[in-house]
Amino acid sequence: MALKGNLEDFGITQLLNLINLARKTGSLYLEGGPKDAYLCFREGKLIYAAMAGMDDSLLAILQRAGVFTAEQVRMIIANMPNKSDQDIASVLVTGKRLQHQAVAKNIRDYVLELVYQVFSWNEGTFRFEPSKLPIQGKITTSIALENVIMEGSRRLKEWERLQDELPDLDVSLKFAERPTTPLRDINLSVEEWRVISFINPRNTVRQIAQFNNMNEVQIRKIIYSLIQAGLVEVIRPPRPAGQAPAAPVGQPATGRPGAVAPEMRPPAVKRNVIQKLMSKIREL
Amino acid sequence: MQTLKIVVTGPFNSGKTEFIQSISEIDVVSTDRKITRESERIKSQTTVAMDFGRITVDEELILYLFGTPGQKRFDFMWEILSEGMLGFVVLVDSTRPETFREARRILDTFRSYSPVPYIVGANKQDLDDAWPPEDLRIVLRVESSVKVVPCVATDKESVKKVLLELLYSIIELMDEE
Numbered sequence: 001m002a003l004k005g006n007l008e009d010f011g012i013t014q015l016l017n018l019i020n021l022a023r024k025t026g027s028l029y030l031e032g033g034p035k036d037a038y039l040c041f042r043e044g045k046l047i048y049a050a051m052a053g054m055d056d057s058l059l060a061i062l063q064r065a066g067v068f069t070a071e072q073v074r075m076i077i078a079n080m081p082n083k084s085d086q087d088i089a090s091v092l093v094t095g096k097r098l099q100h101q102a103v104a105k106n107i108r109d110y111v112l113e114l115v116y117q118v119f120s121w122n123e124g125t126f127r128f129e130p131s132k133l134p135i136q137g138k139i140t141t142s143i144a145l146e147n148v149i150m151e152g153s154r155r156l157k158e159w160e161r162l163q164d165e166l167p168d169l170d171v172s173l174k175f176a177e178r179p180t181t182p183l184r185d186i187n188l189s190v191e192e193w194r195v196i197s198f199i200n201p202r203n204t205v206r207q208i209a210q211f212n213n214m215n216e217v218q219i220r221k222i223i224y225s226l227i228q229a230g231l232v233e234v235i236r237p238p239r240p241a242g243q244a245p246a247a248p249v250g251q252p253a254t255g256r257p258g259a260v261a262p263e264m265r266p267p268a269v270k271r272n273v274i275q276k277l278m279s280k281i282r283e284l
Numbered sequence: 285m286q287t288l289k290i291v292v293t294g295p296f297n298s299g300k301t302e303f304i305q306s307i308s309e310i311d312v313v314s315t316d317r318k319i320t321r322e323s324e325r326i327k328s329q330t331t332v333a334m335d336f337g338r339i340t341v342d343e344e345l346i347l348y349l350f351g352t353p354g355q356k357r358f359d360f361m362w363e364i365l366s367e368g369m370l371g372f373v374v375l376v377d378s379t380r381p382e383t384f385r386e387a388r389r390i391l392d393t394f395r396s397y398s399p400v401p402y403i404v405g406a407n408k409q410d411l412d413d414a415w416p417p418e419d420l421r422i423v424l425r426v427e428s429s430v431k432v433v434p435c436v437a438t439d440k441e442s443v444k445k446v447l448l449e450l451l452y453s454i455i456e457l458m459d460e461e
Contacts, residue, residue: 002412003415003419005381008382009382014423264400266401267370267371267401267454269370271458276341276342276345277288277345277347278448281307
């Protein structure tokens with residue numbers, strides 16, 4: 001089944017998160033937005049990207065990166081007309097005009113630059129075509145999406161979007177029980193570490209922001225990126241009745257982790273009642 | 285006489301009314317209104333208070349199914365409806381990704397009302413554009429211990445399967461206790 005929809009309703013971050021977690025292989029086509037573009041993935045890793053109006057040939061990428069001048073590019077093309085990027089790279093590396101690592105780095109930088117541009121798009125449509133990879137002759141890379149998601153989220157400037165994701169600062173956070181991101185692959189900024197150190201079901205987001213002297217935009221950006229990376233989860237604040245007040249920020253909270261987000265419990269009904277109900281439903 | 289209650293919730297137009305209609309032994313008591321808001325003109329009528337269906341097990345036991353109003357402006361009803369529920373079903377229109385964020389919000393809200401078991405029904409799986417249940421699990425951030433079941437709310441057998449899966453979840457929790 002094709003995944004398709006509108007970027008206004010289902011954003012790039014969510015799409016990348018889905019592709020990452022489901023380890024999808026295929027291409028994500030973005031159309032009708034600022035530009036048309038596609039991103040290619042293999043088993044949840046970003047391997048290639050292209051955008052209308054941006055020359056994605058290897059030589060153009062190397063020229064934009066300052067590795068070759070326009071004149072050098074013209075000469076190479078003249079010597080190797082109609083060759084694929086893979087063929088050109090092979091000749092350049094073999095002829096010691098370029099190191100293999102430089103090719104890999106520049107392709108990676110190009111793909112990342114493109115995907116970060118796409119991150120801010122919130123209009124147009126998307127469709128994911130499984131197993132379709134229009135990368136013949138291209139040099140691919142392999143980029144784990146966790147850090148892409150983190151960095152892309154940092155670049156999101158849209159206040160409304162952030163507000164929409166976290167409308168209420170009086171919620172609390174807890175660490176994801178099963179983080180969807182391998183922790184060793186995560187690079188956190190100093191600000192993110194400051195927030196992380198206060199994450200506890202008994203501290204609200206507003207309290208964490210106050211303690212760290214962060215404004216609402218700053219705290220929302222950080223929390224949003226942590227949520228999208230699957231490191232933390234939002235939980236509801238304790239309901240007033242029968243709940244202890246939240247511990248002051250900065251002090252270790254001693255409450256049971258389950259006190260705020262109640263664990264699922266069976267209802268106060270006898271087992272045989274449920275079994276009778278199941279028998280009846282089966283008969284219907 | 286013992287009465288039990290299961291709440292069927294989910295975003296606007298996710299199929300809650302059809303779900304209850306498919307299984308209820310009585311005509312669903314529904315308080316529908318003609319849609320006036322432009323943004324909600326996907327269907328001509330919508331539930332403004334609640335849907336109400338019934339399954340009589342025997343003289344001693346009745347199950348009531350309550351469908352919540354899907355529109356945000358009626359969410360004050362949710363907590364009232366959730367009182368004393370056995371469990372709840374979150375129905376999601378698998379073809380409309382624009383409603384997934386709202387589904388997640390509803391799921392979180394109901395979880396905060398009561399720690400009872402719940403299940404996610406990935407509705408409209410008969411349509412070509414339906415997102416697979418496992419993808420919905422990821423985007424809705426549903427824990428692995430919670431079932432995300434494919435569903436077609438207009439199909440009685442499919443609805444039965446969703447309700448049975450919820451009841452299995454309850455039995456499994458009882459076994460763990």
